[in-house]
Amino acid sequence: MEISIKHGNEMVIALEGRLDTLTSVTFTETVNKEEIKENLVIVDMKNLEYISSAGLRALLALKKTLAANKKELEIHNLNPVCQEVFKVTGFNNVLTVK
Amino acid sequence: MKKNRKFRFPILLKVILLGVITSFVASAVSIVVNYRNTIDKATKELDESANDALEFSYDFFSSGKSGRDKNIEAFTYVSNYVTKAYINSTEMQSAELKNYPDFFAYEDVFKQAVPYFFADGMFMTLDYPDFYDYYLRVSQVLFTASFYSDQVAYYAIKDPNNPNRFIFLFDSRVSSSKGRGTYYHCPGSHYDIKSTDQIIDLGHEYIKGYKLSKYNTRFIEIKADNDEGGQDVIGYLFVEYDTSSIADNYRQFLINEIIIVSATSFAVILLYAILSYFMFVRNINRLNKAALDISSQLEENKPFVVVEPKVKSHDEMKTLSDSFIAMENQITNYVEVIKADAREKEKINADLEIASKIQLEALPDPKYDDQNTSIRAFMKPAKEVGGDFYDYFYLDENRLAIIISDVSGKGIPAALFMMKCKELTKLKLMSGLPLAEAVKEANDTLNINNEESLFVTSFIGIIDFKKEIINFVNAGHEKPYIVSKGKVIKLEGNANFVLGGITDVNYVEETRPFHKGDLIFMFTDGLNESINDKEEEFSYQRIEDTLSKSIGASLEEHLVNMQNGLAEFVGEQEPFDDVTMMIVRFNEQKLCLSYDQKDYSIIQDAVNKFELYFAYLETERTSKVGIILDEILNNLISYEQKEDLHIDINFSMVKDDLQIEIISDGNDYDPFKNNKEKYLKDYSDDIEEGGFGVTLVKELSKECKYVYKNGHAYTIIKL
Numbered sequence: 001m002e003i004s005i006k007h008g009n010e011m012v013i014a015l016e017g018r019l020d021t022l023t024s025v026t027f028t029e030t031v032n033k034e035e036i037k038e039n040l041v042i043v044d045m046k047n048l049e050y051i052s053s054a055g056l057r058a059l060l061a062l063k064k065t066l067a068a069n070k071k072e073l074e075i076h077n078l079n080p081v082c083q084e085v086f087k088v089t090g091f092n093n094v095l096t097v098k
Numbered sequence: 099m100k101k102n103r104k105f106r107f108p109i110l111l112k113v114i115l116l117g118v119i120t121s122f123v124a125s126a127v128s129i130v131v132n133y134r135n136t137i138d139k140a141t142k143e144l145d146e147s148a149n150d151a152l153e154f155s156y157d158f159f160s161s162g163k164s165g166r167d168k169n170i171e172a173f174t175y176v177s178n179y180v181t182k183a184y185i186n187s188t189e190m191q192s193a194e195l196k197n198y199p200d201f202f203a204y205e206d207v208f209k210q211a212v213p214y215f216f217a218d219g220m221f222m223t224l225d226y227p228d229f230y231d232y233y234l235r236v237s238q239v240l241f242t243a244s245f246y247s248d249q250v251a252y253y254a255i256k257d258p259n260n261p262n263r264f265i266f267l268f269d270s271r272v273s274s275s276k277g278r279g280t281y282y283h284c285p286g287s288h289y290d291i292k293s294t295d296q297i298i299d300l301g302h303e304y305i306k307g308y309k310l311s312k313y314n315t316r317f318i319e320i321k322a323d324n325d326e327g328g329q330d331v332i333g334y335l336f337v338e339y340d341t342s343s344i345a346d347n348y349r350q351f352l353i354n355e356i357i358i359v360s361a362t363s364f365a366v367i368l369l370y371a372i373l374s375y376f377m378f379v380r381n382i383n384r385l386n387k388a389a390l391d392i393s394s395q396l397e398e399n400k401p402f403v404v405v406e407p408k409v410k411s412h413d414e415m416k417t418l419s420d421s422f423i424a425m426e427n428q429i430t431n432y433v434e435v436i437k438a439d440a441r442e443k444e445k446i447n448a449d450l451e452i453a454s455k456i457q458l459e460a461l462p463d464p465k466y467d468d469q470n471t472s473i474r475a476f477m478k479p480a481k482e483v484g485g486d487f488y489d490y491f492y493l494d495e496n497r498l499a500i501i502i503s504d505v506s507g508k509g510i511p512a513a514l515f516m517m518k519c520k521e522l523t524k525l526k527l528m529s530g531l532p533l534a535e536a537v538k539e540a541n542d543t544l545n546i547n548n549e550e551s552l553f554v555t556s557f558i559g560i561i562d563f564k565k566e567i568i569n570f571v572n573a574g575h576e577k578p579y580i581v582s583k584g585k586v587i588k589l590e591g592n593a594n595f596v597l598g599g600i601t602d603v604n605y606v607e608e609t610r611p612f613h614k615g616d617l618i619f620m621f622t623d624g625l626n627e628s629i630n631d632k633e634e635e636f637s638y639q640r641i642e643d644t645l646s647k648s649i650g651a652s653l654e655e656h657l658v659n660m661q662n663g664l665a666e667f668v669g670e671q672e673p674f675d676d677v678t679m680m681i682v683r684f685n686e687q688k689l690c691l692s693y694d695q696k697d698y699s700i701i702q703d704a705v706n707k708f709e710l711y712f713a714y715l716e717t718e719r720t721s722k723v724g725i726i727l728d729e730i731l732n733n734l735i736s737y738e739q740k741e742d743l744h745i746d747i748n749f750s751m752v753k754d755d756l757q758i759e760i761i762s763d764g765n766d767y768d769p770f771k772n773n774k775e776k777y778l779k780d781y782s783d784d785i786e787e788g789g790f791g792v793t794l795v796k797e798l799s800k801e802c803k804y805v806y807k808n809g810h811a812y813t814i815i816k817l
Contacts, residue, residue: 018705052791
């Protein structure tokens with residue numbers, strides 16, 4: 001999986017490939033290394049093939065960390081499979097999906 | 099080209115150098131030639147003047163009877179007088195000149211021994227009149243000898259006690275005394291005749307030569323009658339001259355001469371150079387400057403401008419200059435032509451690129467998957483456009499036509515012919531004719547108007563997925579390989595004639611079994627006939643070996659292994675032909691994976707292999723399979739205690755559904771029963787992060803179940 005991070009008015013984490021058991025560890029490690037100054041973090045899933053429960057867990061953990069610091073998390077550009085995953089787990093109720 | 103307007107040897111310098119060298123050589127030759135002659139001539143002149151001097155003085159000595167007698171009396175008297183005094187004087191006898199380096203000291207001794215006697219008579223006493231008279235006579239003769247030549251003249255007698263010794267008495271008063279003679283000036287001084295001194299016969303009546311050690315001498319003997327009626331030699335009249343200084347004198351003369359000649363030559367050469375410059379060197383320089391200007395224009399890539407050399411003379415330089423200008427004008431024209439050519443070529447290249455693109459676009463996708471078949475193709479033209487092509491298309495829902503061809507020749511003609519072939523073959527096959535007849539008709543049509551005599555080798559196969567067979571016609575093409583159940587088999591068969599060669603050929607159609615899981619590898623001669631630097635061909639054998647090594651690998655890997663094998667084999671050799679390969683698999687619709695290690699990396703491996711094998715499935719379903727595999731395998735690996743866990747994963751198509759079986763030899767644990775579905779409704783700080791796996795598997799699949807039997811746990815999912 002490829003992770004690219006851009007800082008600016010908001011921090012954008014663009015994901016490419018699969019967010020699964022193996023890669024969610026990398027995702028968490030990479031994001032934890034970043035110093036987040038922005039108030040909004042966007043996870044761009046435009047090029048993400050799919051997300052498994054391990055990926056959902058990583059996103060939820062990120063959401064918790066940001067919420068504790070009064071920062072927002074948004075998930076952008078979900079493909080149909082990811083949309084379905086969010087829908088059946090109720091993640092679209094918990095995370096801001098755009 | 100390095101611009102260099104400063105020459106080490108410009109023409110003008112060469113002209114000057116040439117003048118200097120030639121004049122030097124000419125004067126040197128003339129000097130050397132004249133040197134010997136001049137010296138010989140001068141020596142001879144001196145010899146003769148010595149003779150003349152003696153002749154004159156002897157004539158003077160002998161003139162008139164009384165004159166002669168008086169002279170003989172005078173010479174006899176002087177000789178006797180000195181001889182007597184000399185013999186009587188013990189002092190004189192013992193006096194050696196070398197003991198009297200002072201000339202006058204020696205003279206004093208002599209004066210004491212021989213009174214009244216002076217060498218040059220300047221202080222001649224008049225108290226002794228007889229002697230004075232005699233002396234005058236002798237000195238007049240000597241004077242005559244000196245007068246007629248620029249010589250030293252002496253009167254000498256032989257020592258009465260020593261016949262090998264001359265004693266000098268008088269010399270001429272007008273001796274030029276050039277450093278010689280002084281030694282002998284002194285009366286009474288003597289010269290011992292050495293063994294090297296000898297009398298030389300000059301062939302003259304009375305003049306003889308005497309070669310003294312240093313000087314050339316001539317002498318005559320003064321004789322007087324004796325009492326016995328004969329004659330005695332009473333003394334010798336010498337003239338002495340030095341020829342050694344002739345060469346010295348002449349050398350000095352030559353040095354002067356050379357200086358003068360050189361100075362004159364230099365002036366002449368300078369004049370010559372100046373005239374040369376104005377008459378032709380200047381024009382050469384002008385021409386040269388024009389040529390340099392042109393070359394710097396070319397170097398700096400400036401637009402070509404004609405430079406006219408300003409040659410105004412009416413000679414060869416003018417024609418050269420005119421030719422130069424004519425040449426420049428021609429270059430200007432050529433530059434235009436070349437530019438036009440370049441533009442044209444650029445256009446052709448662009449056209450070729452478009453042609454190449456059109457050609458590639460005419461070919462079907464190099465990657466194709468459906469539930470029956472997966473196809474991968476590779477094509478690398480040696481030039482922009484090539485003569486190879488591959489094609490595949492369904493004739494009906496169960497029959498797939500696969501074609502690979504190689505048109506003779508390269509470039510545009512081959513490409514155009516290739517397009518014709520491709521479309522024609524497809525048209526004939528689609529028309530519903532049996533394979534052999536379709537090929538025959540395609541061949542006949544290709545032969546019409548084929549004035550270029552192009553032809554094509556072609557392998558045309560039809561795979562019937564229902565009957566599990568392949569029909570094929572091989573029209574002079576490379577034999578493909580079938581890989582079936584772990585074996586690599588060369589598809590030998592009837593060698594038919596190429597297409598487009600001659601009309602009315604009957605083609606033989608053959609049939610072979612082609613089962614699920616089998617694959618066929620087709621290629622053009624660019625592969626097997628590629629050569630390495632040892633002129634060896636890649637050959638069927640290497641293709642076969644590479645295919646054997648690739649058994650079990652994906653279709654992509656098959657092609658990559660073949661390309662790598664070829665690249666490694668040919669090394670840096672330039673490819674001489676197009677290389678085209680196509681591999682077609684009869685999809686078994688079944689994939690079995692087996693893992694012996696309990697490691698998260700198997701998840702990725704399983705997902706990758708599945709995606710490659712079932713590439714024809716729609717993306718959404720493939721993604722869901724990825725999620726499901728991730729959840730179930732993650733659970734197995736995370737919670738199973740058994741260290742040497744064995745996991746089998748089987749994928750198969752059951753009608754339109756994909757069935758996944760995950761079988762492990764671990765504990766009996768039903769994930770679907772023991773886990774509740776988890777669904778989030780609201781966000782709160784204490785939501786548990788995990789536990790969505792089972793939910794996802796259930797929601798994304800059509801059906802999922804768990805069975806434990808014979809010590810194995812089966813998770814079966816359909817979607």
